[in-house]
Amino acid sequence: MENDYYVCTGCALLCDDIGVELEGGKLNKVHTACRKGFAFMKGCTNPMECAVNGERTDIDSAIKEAASILRNAERPLIFGHANSSSGAQKKAIDIARKTNGFIDDTSSFCQGPMVEAIMEGKLKTCTLDDVRHKADVIIYWGADPANSHPRHMSRYSYFPRGKERQRGWEEDRTAITIDVRKSDTAEICGQNGFYQIPVKGDAEFMDAMVSALSGKIPKTSYDLDKKKLLELASILKKAKFGVIFAGLGMVYALDDREPLYKLMDKLNSVSNFHLIPMAGHYNMRGFNENLFEETGYINRVKFSGEEVLHGPEYSVVEALRQKAVDAALVIGADPLSSLPRSVVRYLEEIPLIVIDPCHTLTSVKANVTIPCGLVGVETGGSAVRMDGIEIEVKQIVDTDRLSDEEIMTRISEAL
Amino acid sequence: MASVMEIYQLLPKTNCKECGKSTCMAFAVDLLSRKVKVGDCPPLVREDKYKANYEKLSGMFTPVDNVTETGLIVHADKCIGCGNCVVACPVNVAADPMGAGSGKAPTCDRIILKVEDGIVKAMNVQECRRFGENKILCVACIDTCPTKAIEFV
Numbered sequence: 040m041e042n043d044y045y046v047c048t049g050c051a052l053l054c055d056d057i058g059v060e061l062e063g064g065k066l067n068k069v070h071t072a073c074r075k076g077f078a079f080m081k082g083c084t085n086p087m088e089c090a091v092n093g094e095r096t097d098i099d100s101a102i103k104e105a106a107s108i109l110r111n112a113e114r115p116l117i118f119g120h121a122n123s124s125s126g127a128q129k130k131a132i133d134i135a136r137k138t139n140g141f142i143d144d145t146s147s148f149c150q151g152p153m154v155e156a157i158m159e160g161k162l163k164t165c166t167l168d169d170v171r172h173k174a175d176v177i178i179y180w181g182a183d184p185a186n187s188h189p190r191h192m193s194r195y196s197y198f199p200r201g202k203e204r205q206r207g208w209e210e211d212r213t214a215i216t217i218d219v220r221k222s223d224t225a226e227i228c229g230q231n232g233f234y235q236i237p238v239k240g241d242a243e244f245m246d247a248m249v250s251a252l253s254g255k256i257p258k259t260s261y262d263l264d265k266k267k268l269l270e271l272a273s274i275l276k277k278a279k280f281g282v283i284f285a286g287l288g289m290v291y292a293l294d295d296r297e298p299l300y301k302l303m304d305k306l307n308s309v310s311n312f313h314l315i316p317m318a319g320h321y322n323m324r325g326f327n328e329n330l331f332e333e334t335g336y337i338n339r340v341k342f343s344g345e346e347v348l349h350g351p352e353y354s355v356v357e358a359l360r361q362k363a364v365d366a367a368l369v370i371g372a373d374p375l376s377s378l379p380r381s382v383v384r385y386l387e388e389i390p391l392i393v394i395d396p397c398h399t400l401t402s403v404k405a406n407v408t409i410p411c412g413l414v415g416v417e418t419g420g421s422a423v424r425m426d427g428i429e430i431e432v433k434q435i436v437d438t439d440r441l442s443d444e445e446i447m448t449r450i451s452e453a454l
Numbered sequence: 455m456a457s458v459m460e461i462y463q464l465l466p467k468t469n470c471k472e473c474g475k476s477t478c479m480a481f482a483v484d485l486l487s488r489k490v491k492v493g494d495c496p497p498l499v500r501e502d503k504y505k506a507n508y509e510k511l512s513g514m515f516t517p518v519d520n521v522t523e524t525g526l527i528v529h530a531d532k533c534i535g536c537g538n539c540v541v542a543c544p545v546n547v548a549a550d551p552m553g554a555g556s557g558k559a560p561t562c563d564r565i566i567l568k569v570e571d572g573i574v575k576a577m578n579v580q581e582c583r584r585f586g587e588n589k590i591l592c593v594a595c596i597d598t599c600p601t602k603a604i605e606f607v
Contacts, residue, residue, distance in 0.1 A: 199557030
């Protein structure tokens, strides 16, 4: 059996136990990776070519053109980063600093608020290995790992046996789903482990849980089985090591994080609870940590000389809506697919550079496209898992494409 | 999965014996355990009035390959390779507690389920708890599957 393991960069779980069989310098078989990871590792069906204004060119002139676009811009936007290695992210921050640009990543409209609260120490967190070895109560809140992170439940959170949870899911663990619909994850948790709430009902549910945990009768404006909620409170109270996986459903439903802080405080006064954000792309958390180290903010930053500006007006959505930027470099993201058309339409009006292994909707509209190697398959690097653990990513196959880090370094040097 | 009565209701119910079975009910039982195919009932294929029923039954019994001796079928189109069954399977846990049983890559060859190219593959089926003299109706892999991609026939 294969003992040389590789890391899958299909999602933020960064599973590091992937076995591969090569044939003729290409991936032939992939062991242990889920369907999502396997599809990601197989590479793109439609690789991007190196082009300037739609005409094929060599990599040197594309990099030169990209650098000249950035040099001539007064306020460029450097966006993406969630699907690029940590090395490339650091170079991107460098480029933004040199060009007085805006820098933002996908966490700005994704898990940013949760990661921010964790980095500022406002929420208690733990690692996924702690979850595997210790967790006995696991709550998936507004998250559906069965679809978004297929190996989440089998590798870390629910099914595996751990040091302090030798009997695994059958006896030692309780899984609970709180969601607006009966997702595939909820199916696994069963009828007793599923709490259905209305859309935007999360904050009220949190308040009701705080009441239930204090021994009061929980109240909500929507119909909710009070008895079931009190049962949930008693499960949570008995937990020795609880963990909440906060999905996008929770992030989008909360207008501010106060109800969550209150709930976490209450949970930690009666038992022991942690929170892990369900980051989607494999290195979103990495960008947050890298930028936090450099500037003290996790996203939505604008460099202005020595000064670092931060605020919602510097987010990618606002910068594009206000037409505050005059050029854009997109690396490891596809804003044209993930953001509303009304916001991203402006990207077509300004010079656009895209660095990605595959053709995306964004690259179709780009002035300069620079293909890079697929991190985790064609190139190595490092990335940060959803719980904040740094993972070294190894190269599996050889390629003639440059890594995203090399491309960013060369653009930075050309500036 | 449909019950034997549901299948029976869709058959001609004439007990014509053309299929070689003594009754339509016997055919329904064999169909459920996939010993015969839907097309093995001649009147169902031949006569127009059964056309709707024939199509319905064909939809229920999509052709499957690789049915193992224990009757385990993995529907490759539904499987997402999450590995829940690999970790939950009691035989896997006994054979490989530190690998497959702990959610990591398998470290031995005696396991019966593993993920390959993003889809679960069955091997060493003779080790399955549903096989052999002391077989029991273990459902660990079915219960834990989020997409209902595993089925026993």
